[in-house]
Amino acid sequence: MIVYLLKSALCLFFLLLIHRLVLQREAMHQFNRYFLLIAVAGSFLIPLISIEVPAEAKASIIEVSQEDIFSQDLPENFAPIEGLTPISINDNGVNQFNWQMLLWIIYGSISLVFLIRFLRNINLLQDKIRKNIHLQFRGETLILIKDKTLPFSFLSYIFVSKNYFETGNLTDAIFAHEQAHVHGKHSWDILFIEAMLVLFWFHPGLYYARQAIKLNHEFIADQSALTITSIESYKNLLLSMMLPDQKFGLASNLNFSLTKKRFEMLKRKTALKTKWAKISMMVPILGVLVYFFSEKVIAEQEGLSPQTETESFEPISTVLETNSTALSSYNELNGMYQVRLNGKSLFAKQTEMEMQELYETYILLLEKHKHLSYEDKRITRKPIFPFARLKKDEKVTFKHFEDLTEEERKSLEGC
Numbered sequence: 001m002i003v004y005l006l007k008s009a010l011c012l013f014f015l016l017l018i019h020r021l022v023l024q025r026e027a028m029h030q031f032n033r034y035f036l037l038i039a040v041a042g043s044f045l046i047p048l049i050s051i052e053v054p055a056e057a058k059a060s061i062i063e064v065s066q067e068d069i070f071s072q073d074l075p076e077n078f079a080p081i082e083g084l085t086p087i088s089i090n091d092n093g094v095n096q097f098n099w100q101m102l103l104w105i106i107y108g109s110i111s112l113v114f115l116i117r118f119l120r121n122i123n124l125l126q127d128k129i130r131k132n133i134h135l136q137f138r139g140e141t142l143i144l145i146k147d148k149t150l151p152f153s154f155l156s157y158i159f160v161s162k163n164y165f166e167t168g169n170l171t172d173a174i175f176a177h178e179q180a181h182v183h184g185k186h187s188w189d190i191l192f193i194e195a196m197l198v199l200f201w202f203h204p205g206l207y208y209a210r211q212a213i214k215l216n217h218e219f220i221a222d223q224s225a226l227t228i229t230s231i232e233s234y235k236n237l238l239l240s241m242m243l244p245d246q247k248f249g250l251a252s253n254l255n256f257s258l259t260k261k262r263f264e265m266l267k268r269k270t271a272l273k274t275k276w277a278k279i280s281m282m283v284p285i286l287g288v289l290v291y292f293f294s295e296k297v298i299a300e301q302e303g304l305s306p307q308t309e310t311e312s313f314e315p316i317s318t319v320l321e322t323n324s325t326a327l328s329s330y331n332e333l334n335g336m337y338q339v340r341l342n343g344k345s346l347f348a349k350q351t352e353m354e355m356q357e358l359y360e361t362y363i364l365l366l367e368k369h370k371h372l373s374y375e376d377k378r379i380t381r382k383p384i385f386p387f388a389r390l391k392k393d394e395k396v397t398f399k400h401f402e403d404l405t406e407e408e409r410k411s412l413e414g415c
Helices: 001-022 027-047 055-069 101-130 164-168 172-183 188-198 203-225 231-240 260-266 272-293 326-344 352-370 374-378 406-413
Strands: 052-053 134-137 138-146 152-154 157-161 296-298 388-391 396-400
Touching: 001 027, 001 203, 001 272, 027 203, 027 272, 052 272, 101 138, 101 188, 138 164, 138 172, 152 172, 152 188, 157 164, 157 172, 172 203, 172 231, 188 203, 203 260, 231 260, 326 352, 326 374, 352 388, 352 396, 388 406
Parallel strands: 052 296, 138 157
Antiparallel strands: 134 138, 152 157, 388 396
16 A cells, blocks of 8 residues: 555656646646646556566566565574464563554544544535625625625635625626636535545645646636736736635635736747647656556466466466476576465455465475575575465465454464
């Protein structure tokens, strides 16, 4: 899961970097809106894509990961044949503190805080809708609120200060700006990214994506306002209305990010050829990201393709002993074993038949390792079977050590 989240974060980082360097400065705001939304969703989906690679390439990747995961100095008698896993015990014979459980509690607590904040912001806006005057104005629903605040929008509502509206300060340009937010359904984009942050509050890319999405909304709304007023008049209007940030985090605010970048965008034009050229660039870039951040799986090979339930499962040992020496035979078997052990894509599980074959191959590897010379043992690694072998009611099952229940762990300790 950690590898998946790291891939997702890096993927989103590169997509946002592309937006910042290539797309943001161009007057193609509608395309940028969907690019940003797809970038957020795609960063979580791309690492789930499986791409077939040659067995040799995957095997080299697996060898490196095994070097990082398993210790070099394992005792000679370490052989968890029956799934007997080493339990962390301190000097007093008491199990060490469950740090994994503590991390999950911390994560859940922070996620709960973000969820409460998210729901509170929604309720705050709904409360404004319920308790204030509704007014139909030029085909839109205005909510006249008592607070002194600039106009802002949420879903299909435009919120305006009652005094501001009654004194005629709601100009055509301001109304067109907020109307663009409503018709463009920009609130749903904000709700989407805020909902993602409830679960992935630790994801730095999501915070930058939220900022970029809101700024792009303002670009779109500004262009709508410029259809009925001049650039200079609109710029002066925005400057005259600058106030501290609004307290409604889910709303679209008129004075959001009144920066030099936003004022420059008011007069920027992008040629049609430039737009299509930059849009076309996204296709190969997306292909590269999919290749680098997707899950790599072994390409099916004759004699090693996955078997169906109706087919007989051919043990790896049937294709062994192609080399003359014990060391080469051990290395060949170990390479196939590691490929089978690690070759599944993310979230995929080995079948019972595959697990039994892996276990039998592991036993065979132990035997081969035992008969290696002293020099050969120094340059090879003793095989590891990272699953517990459980037997209940004459039925044998395999389970990853991390997924064992407390009862199962105790039963293994008594073996």
